Amino acid sequence: MVVRFWGTRGSIPVALTSADIRDKIVQALLKASGRSFASAEEACTFTREELPFSVNKTFGGHTPCVEFDLGGDEYYVCDMGSGARPFGAHLLARQHGRPATVNIFMSHVHWDHIMGFPFFGPAYVPGTKIRIYGCHDVLEHAFRLQQAPPCFPVAFDQMAANMEFVQLAPGKKQNVGAVSVTPGLQLHSGDSYGYRFEIGGKSVVYSTDSEHKLDDVDETRRIADFFRGADIVIFDAMYALADAISVKADWGHSSNIVGVELCQMALAKHLVLFHHEPANSDATLERLLMETRRFEELTRKGPMLTVSSSYDGMEIEL
Amino acid sequence: MSLAATKNGNALILGLKGRLDQDNCDEFRDALAPHLDSAGRDRLAIVLDLSQLEYVSSAGLRCFMLAVKQAKTYDGRIVVAALQPMVAEIFQISRFDLLLEVFASVSAAVNAVSSLPPDTPTSPA
Numbered sequence: 457m458v459v460r461f462w463g464t465r466g467s468i469p470v471a472l473t474s475a476d477i478r479d480k481i482v483q484a485l486l487k488a489s490g491r492s493f494a495s496a497e498e499a500c501t502f503t504r505e506e507l508p509f510s511v512n513k514t515f516g517g518h519t520p521c522v523e524f525d526l527g528g529d530e531y532y533v534c535d536m537g538s539g540a541r542p543f544g545a546h547l548l549a550r551q552h553g554r555p556a557t558v559n560i561f562m563s564h565v566h567w568d569h570i571m572g573f574p575f576f577g578p579a580y581v582p583g584t585k586i587r588i589y590g591c592h593d594v595l596e597h598a599f600r601l602q603q604a605p606p607c608f609p610v611a612f613d614q615m616a617a618n619m620e621f622v623q624l625a626p627g628k629k630q631n632v633g634a635v636s637v638t639p640g641l642q643l644h645s646g647d648s649y650g651y652r653f654e655i656g657g658k659s660v661v662y663s664t665d666s667e668h669k670l671d672d673v674d675e676t677r678r679i680a681d682f683f684r685g686a687d688i689v690i691f692d693a694m695y696a697l698a699d700a701i702s703v704k705a706d707w708g709h710s711s712n713i714v715g716v717e718l719c720q721m722a723l724a725k726h727l728v729l730f731h732h733e734p735a736n737s738d739a740t741l742e743r744l745l746m747e748t749r750r751f752e753e754l755t756r757k758g759p760m761l762t763v764s765s766s767y768d769g770m771e772i773e774l
Numbered sequence: 775m776s777l778a779a780t781k782n783g784n785a786l787i788l789g790l791k792g793r794l795d796q797d798n799c800d801e802f803r804d805a806l807a808p809h810l811d812s813a814g815r816d817r818l819a820i821v822l823d824l825s826q827l828e829y830v831s832s833a834g835l836r837c838f839m840l841a842v843k844q845a846k847t848y849d850g851r852i853v854v855a856a857l858q859p860m861v862a863e864i865f866q867i868s869r870f871d872l873l874l875e876v877f878a879s880v881s882a883a884v885n886a887v888s889s890l891p892p893d894t895p896t897s898p899a
């Protein structure tokens with residue numbers, strides 16, 4: 457299985473500006489300091505091996521959309537943020553006209569998590585089966601509402617795919633195609649749900665838009681149990697801890713520090729920072745990753761927890 | 775958790791020992807409560823001496839924040855001082871170094887809180 461990140465930004469899509477690109481080029485040129493490269497390949501090797509991620513690449517700006525690629529004609533994806541547009545294009549290219557089934561698991565229906573659906577190509581292709589799973593009773597209403605006039609020119613019912621909304625119950629394990637999934641209630645405005653997937657002997661937790669209050673030992677244990685032993689935990693690390701529990705308390709998000717602590721408690725194997733703050737630059741996000749790894753090292757008691765920061769286009773093979 | 779208390783001029787110095795995490799947050803809060811009362815009554819600033827504190831978790835950091843908030847309700851002031859390197863790093867990574875007043879040493883903290891007591895009139899009435 458490949459976990460593929462199509463959108464990793466929180467709240468609203470962002471894009472690099474001209475000034476950002478110029479700054480990256482300037483830094484790369486300075487680092488190269490007059491060296492010349494015989495081929496594009498050699499130049500590529502230089503960028504890969506000698507430039508930091510924040511100069512060489514970008515975390516990207518699409519809002520949440522994470523695919524579990526199991527091969528075949530059936531697709532599994534969490535959330536329909538703006539990353540759903542490139543995901544849809546990828547899917548159509550891969551299917552070559554063969555009909556697909558797309559299973560979509562919705563954390564909640566805030567705008568940043570549904571905004572990509574009107575631009576999700578497969579939804580316009582007859583013969584595509586789209587099943588939208590979630591625990592909110594407003595799930596279907598929200599999808600229809602964002603495409604209702606005067607906000608969008610194409611109504612939900614005009615999309616050609618075969619659509620079905622499927623209600624899931626928190627805490628109840630259910631089989632969907634080749635995966636088994638258990639939703640878990642999370643603290644967020646209007647509620648959100650994390651999903652624990654068991655896929656071919658591996659477990660992946662998708663836990664975004666989730667605030668952790670830290671004063672309730674039982675709640676902390678409940679979350680740690682949900683993460684227990686997971687191979688990957690995709691975690692809302694939008695804010696610094698100091699902000700998350702003071703000026704941004706009750707905004708419904710968490711921090712890198714709490715992500716590490718919960719994963720350590722749960723003996724999870726790989727923490728992936730997710731739902732990046734739109735105001736954070738590539739350099740800031742890269743620094744946050746380094747600091748998170750350092751925090752893990754400082755507080756490690758058992759086995760090492762791998763820490764990554766998700767970026768649009770990242771793939772993790774499992 | 776016991777807090778060793780000493781008074782120095784305008785400051786009440788409280789020493790923390792060991793670890794502060796979700797397991798002993800309540801204990802810390804209970805131990806701090808009488809000192810908050812007396813600091814409020816006697817118009818003292820509280821200096822938390824962290825030189826013996828080996829580890830603080832997110833829940834522990836939250837306790838510090840709540841204590842500072844509580845002190846503010848009576849115009850009081852709580853600062854932290856003498857962080858061990860690991861705790862100092864945790865403060866930095868969590869950005870608590872921007873949320874709380876952090877001093878390199880207890881004496882620096884005592885000087886800072888003594889030079890400008892919260893309610894000192896700046897001109898003769």
Ligand SMILES: [Zn+2]
Pocket residue numbers: 466467566568569665731
């Ligand atoms: Zn969100």
Ligand SMILES: [Zn+2]
Pocket residue numbers: 564566644665708
């Ligand atoms: Zn949300």
